[in-house]
Amino acid sequence: MNQTKAALHALPSGLINRLCRSKATRLSLKQMYTLGRHVLESKSQGALAIPAVFLHQELPIRLSHALKMLNSNSLPINMTDMPNFQAIFASYLEDISMITQMPKPSTPQLEEEFTALLRNLEQRHKIKILAISKGFRELMDNVQRQCIEQDPAGNSSLFYHNGKGWTIDPQADRAIQTFFNRFYTINLGTRLLIGEHLALHDRGLNLVQRVNPLAISKRAIRDAQKVCAAHYGQSAPSVLIHTPNPDISTTYVDEFLHRNIYELLKNAMRATSETHLNNGSPVSLGLSSSTSSSRSKLPPVKLVLVDGGEDVTIKISDEGGGMALSEMDKIWSYVHSGDSSSLRQSSSSNTAAKEKQQQEVPKTTTTTTPFQPSAPNTSALLTSDVSPTQTESRNVLRTADSMTVMGGLASEAKDYLDLPLNGSGHGLPLARLIARYFGGDLSLISMEGYGTDSYLSLYRDDDHLENFPEVDEEMAVEIDVFVNEFMDEPSSPLSSQAGYEYFNNVEQQQQQRPLSSASLRK
DSSP: HHHHHHHHHHHHHHHHHHHHHHHOOBBBBHHHHHHHHHHHHHHOTTEEEEHHHHHHHHHHHHHHHEEEEEEOOOOOSTTTTTTTHHHHHHHHHHHHHHHHHOOOSHHHHHHHHHHHHHHHHHHHHHHHHHHHHHHHHHHHHOOOOOOOOHTTBBBBBBEEEEESEEEEEEEHHHHHHHHHHHHHHHHHHHHHHHHHHIIIIIISOEEEEEEOOHHHHHHHHHHHHHHHHHHHHHHOOOOEEEEEEETEEEEEHHHHHHHHHHHHHHHHHHHHHHHHEEEEEOOOOOOOEEEEEEEEOOOEEEEEEEEEEEEEEEEEEEEEEEOGGGGGGGGGSSSHHHHHHHOOOOOHHHHHHHHHHHHSOOOOOOOOOOOOOOOOOOOSSSOSSSOOGGGGOOOOOOOGGOOOOOOHHHHHHOOOGGOOTTTTTTTHHHHHHHHHHHHHHHEEETTTTTTEEEEEEEETTTTTTTOOOOOOHHHHHHHHHHHHHHHOOOOOOOGGHHHHHHHHHHHHHHHSSSSOOOOOOO
């Protein structure tokens, strides 16, 4: 604790204020790819010093922008007074202190030392994001409980009763969405820069590269089917792929694309399974005339991949019952989780069937058989290489452990799926932020009573700069005042034992098991 306070006091006077007012240097995919190829093809031992020196200067600026968000007044509830958020705030200051006190990594030896620091920062970054998500969810649950207890009639300014149940005020929901959109975008860019350097140094590869969306889609199908089969104890829906050009390629981040396709597929598979399963057995609702060669009797999910002049677009369609128009805004909300908003459940009978199904599942454990992908099929109309029968569970999944198992499987697929926020309802909002980060987008169109179409677009212009939030002068002033108070007061967050116990508890959980991805719904 004393070492932490000493590190913070070692920061030069006014540094945080200057960093908060500095603009981040936004990069394009082309710049990242070109620099990465130069480093990998260079025979000089000092080639990695070029991106290392840039990160040494850039990371404190981006971390200070995250600090601004944590101390902003943009939320309808004050997080800065909470001990756990104060501990996270202190951790960001520690990160800035460690980077700024390290010499510029302009030599191979200093670059090695700086890279070791980046490995530590990457792990700390994962823990902070998980802690913020977990803390926010607990905070909202407590606030809602207090509103209900203090005002049973439902006239609270934050939560109200709409006749069907308690829900958050739309204006407050928009404020929360604006906050997390900005905060997660900042941290998305920070994580990408750190990950790119570590990939170059430790694995000899670019995170930004020429990617084949069809190949990535097939991997995402495999991972989503594996998770779905484990959760429901039987074959997952098959996936039909249609593309006029199997050799489409574009400059992008492989793990960004995998994460987004996976998120959309697992949503589609869950909606399809929950709509067409009755007590664990497939039932026909007359929604599909499609046939499939697999054993799964569920309607197939369809994936269309098209190479446009400006965009590469992926459409994922399901027959999972769709969503009511009144529910559509909730899919981008950080407050409404999949369970609380009943997303993609076309009627109350579907919900009741799901609950009955879960109650009747025997309490046994499960194992899954890993799928070994075959050679890719390059025909115009492709059935998924991942047969649902190959990922079918050998035993029935214990309900209490289902989400843990699903998170573990997803973590095996991609470490980048650690970022979002298991069980927090942040999956789809974060997927849209990822899509928009380099000029693309994610949108959904739903037909209640039938199904949903998801459109994921990748912008082909690799000169498009990162969608990194601009500096907010008012927030910079707020952070300057808060840091001064933070450093001067004896009762600063650094002395808040409750906050550090919370933060350390999250860190211990992270070390004991892999961070899991978002669950099947958002």
